[in-house]
Amino acid sequence: MTIAEALNLGRNTLTSESPLLDAEILLAYTLDKDRTYLFTWPEHELSAQQAEHFSELLKKRQVGVPVAHLTGNKEFWGLDFKVTSDTLIPRPDTEILVEQALLKIKQLHQDGLNARVLDLGTGSGAIICALKHEAPYIEALAVDLQPAALTVAKQNAEQHGLSIDFRTGSWFEPMVNARFEVIVSNPPYIVENDPHLSQGDVRFEPLTALTSGQDGLEDIRTLISESRNHLVEGGWLLIEHGFDQEVALQKLFADNSFEQVETIYDYGHNPRVTLG
Ligand code: GLN
Numbered sequence: 308m309t310i311a312e313a314l315n316l317g318r319n320t321l322t323s324e325s326p327l328l329d330a331e332i333l334l335a336y337t338l339d340k341d342r343t344y345l346f347t348w349p350e351h352e353l354s355a356q357q358a359e360h361f362s363e364l365l366k367k368r369q370v371g372v373p374v375a376h377l378t379g380n381k382e383f384w385g386l387d388f389k390v391t392s393d394t395l396i397p398r399p400d401t402e403i404l405v406e407q408a409l410l411k412i413k414q415l416h417q418d419g420l421n422a423r424v425l426d427l428g429t430g431s432g433a434i435i436c437a438l439k440h441e442a443p444y445i446e447a448l449a450v451d452l453q454p455a456a457l458t459v460a461k462q463n464a465e466q467h468g469l470s471i472d473f474r475t476g477s478w479f480e481p482m483v484n485a486r487f488e489v490i491v492s493n494p495p496y497i498v499e500n501d502p503h504l505s506q507g508d509v510r511f512e513p514l515t516a517l518t519s520g521q522d523g524l525e526d527i528r529t530l531i532s533e534s535r536n537h538l539v540e541g542g543w544l545l546i547e548h549g550f551d552q553e554v555a556l557q558k559l560f561a562d563n564s565f566e567q568v569e570t571i572y573d574y575g576h577n578p579r580v581t582l583g
Contacts, residue, residue: 311349336378337361373508384437393455395516397433400573404547405437408491411543412442422488432460439469447471486539493547498523531559545582553578
């Protein structure tokens with residue numbers, strides 16, 4: 308079987324949302340090459356072992372296992388991140404949160420201040436690693452409740468040579484008395500029993516990283532009210548949320564006396580991040 312034939316096989320076998328892209332990523336992974344190799348050498352013959360491995364991966368993908376779990380890897384902010392079933396798989400939508408946090412971090416830097424930045428519910432560490440990579444002068448801290456997720460996050464920071472202080476605990480628990488210029492979070496925000504939880508990649512991701520009570524806002528309420536005690540005067544809180552939570556987030560920020568509250572839309576034109 309050649310590379311071109313293997314890609315065709317993948318495209319015709321998979322019924323996922325993006326069969327060709329999935330097949331390309333899985334084949335590149337099988338061959339231990341990057342995707343451009345596939346287009347440069349379409350006539351290259353796979354060994355019997357490689358063909359077997361690729362067909363195993365297609366079978367697993369076909370029963371729903373996320374591509375990122377099959378390769379153990381996901382690209383976010385142009386960087387490679389290790390992911391396991393202990394963490395949420397980084398989403399492109401979350402790059403909006405990184406972009407917005409960077410605007411605040413860079414503004415503070417121009418004003419002569421190297422921000423202390425806290426990432427709550429860091430999971431794979433994708434957000435805090437992207438921020439530290441882009442703005443190495445920040446003091447970066449990150450918290451997660453799950454030790455298994457922190458193991459992954461620490462490996463990611465190490466792989467990218469980033470110095471980040473990771474702590475285990477629930478939200479601000481390990482951060483008593485500490486204050487920050489910037490606090491970011493992509494918390495769980497899906498309503499419990501949401502029917503989407505039985506479709507696609509989320510079936511294989513930790514529920515603790517996805518759902519938050521009956522209205523999806525339980526953790527966000529905690530984050531917004533407790534942030535008041537952990538931000539310096541003029542500091543910023545940025546939270547990712549669901550496409551239908553803009554009004555609720557605006558109200559929660561206002562009720563907790565945040566100023567300059569703004570909701571930013573993602574590239575799919577959905578409200579995605581509220582900050583204040
Ligand atoms: N945005 C993710 C999804 O809808 C959920 C991430 C989260 O709950 N933080 O799949």
